[in-house]
Amino acid sequence: MEFFKYTKTFNFMGKSKLAMIMSIVLVLGSFLILATKGLNYGVDFAGGTIVQVKYDTAAPIDEMREKLKSNAIFEGASITEFGSEDEVVIRMRTTTGDVVVDVGDLARETLVGTGEFEIRRVDIVGPKVGSELKEKGIMSLILAVIGILIYVAFRFEWRFAVASIMALVHDVSIALGAIALVGLEVNLDVLAALLTILGYSLNDTIIVFDRIREGVVKGRDVELSETIDNSITKTLARTTLTSLTTFFVVFTLFMFGGEIIHAFAFTLLVGIVVGTYSSIFVASPTLLLFGFDVKNYHVKLAEKAKREAEKERMRSQFESGVM
Structure with a gap:
């Protein structure tokens, strides 16, 4: 074509x-x-925690925010849609490395009563x-x-x-x-x-x-x-x-x-x-x-060709035993 x-x-x-x-x-x-x-910068570079949540219906974002406020672990967390209205991600700039309970379990317990959902992903990256x-x-x-x-x-x-x-x-x-x-x-x-x-x-x-x-x-x-x-x-x-x-x-x-x-x-x-x-x-x-400069480039090409020819001549002499 x-x-x-x-x-x-x-x-x-x-x-x-x-x-x-x-x-x-x-x-x-x-x-x-x-x-x-x-x-x-996302969690990969800034550090923090991401929890991805999938609901059976449209995610009740306002209700989720109210529920998360009751748990200090999720203080300052943001909730945004993730591709569709029934899937969201919870982002926190702080990590939960000092928490014994899994953050996914904490999110599941905190969001009880907001509808049928599942925790699909939990990513934790430390600031260092x-x-x-x-x-x-x-x-x-x-x-x-x-x-x-x-x-x-x-x-x-x-x-x-x-x-x-x-x-x-x-x-x-x-x-x-x-x-x-x-x-x-x-x-x-x-x-x-x-x-x-x-x-x-x-x-x-x-x-x-x-x-x-x-x-x-x-x-x-x-x-x-x-x-x-x-x-x-x-x-x-x-x-x-x-x-x-x-x-x-x-x-x-x-x-x-x-x-x-x-x-x-x-x-x-x-x-x-x-x-x-x-x-x-x-x-x-x-x-x-x-x-x-085109002319100067041709001069360089000519010099390079001359050096290659000289190398080839010396190699031929060496192989034939003439020094």
Whole structure:
């Protein structure tokens, strides 16, 4: 299936300045939201207790709140619907590690008289464990970015590496801003989604960079902006198909997958959109911004080929016994 014919090259770089301005606004807006509203850390990172309760009918949330007030263990607890009106979760920022009786049993005894229900899940994470998980999560993101920087710099050139990192920072920043804006809980699932965004966005960027490098290698006097436009146009059909199919699958999970993967799917949806956008309008224009020189790149390629030829000549002499 082919959406775009290659008879016409789209002028992507002609719109790059407008796109970069929009990206800067979105990133700065995300930073502002994160600074003012902040992230809503879930039990995984903040520590606390979660009790999931399933009722036979609609959950009597107001009655549940009154019942929980009678037990000091549940002081300050919040009750929210979990995917449907008959299922709720009770969240507490404090843990119950010092309580001998199981917190699930305590919730069951406290909620007696509110209707027919069952305790489906009890998660308890101590504040120390939550802090360690948060630190390790941040470290995993940093290590992933460093690894990507080294890989791209080794495979292409340092300007390509910087461009790809700027695109990844752009994607993660906007995704975090969207999460903070809608108030989703940041847990291990969201962290997994952010790491997935890094891989997805990098994959799109690498494919475009491969085409750009092929175009640059073919001619010393080519214009970089024209080469970028031509490379993006050639990969546009592939990018569109991949992004749309992935988006529809994740959108299905978001709509019908249930509350438990809601935050994961939402983060991926945002990441797919901004990741596809950034590979075209952030990573590629950054090469122009950093002054990638086609002629200088050809000089480096020639020097590399000369060194390889010299190594091959010396190896041949050594194998034939001539030194």
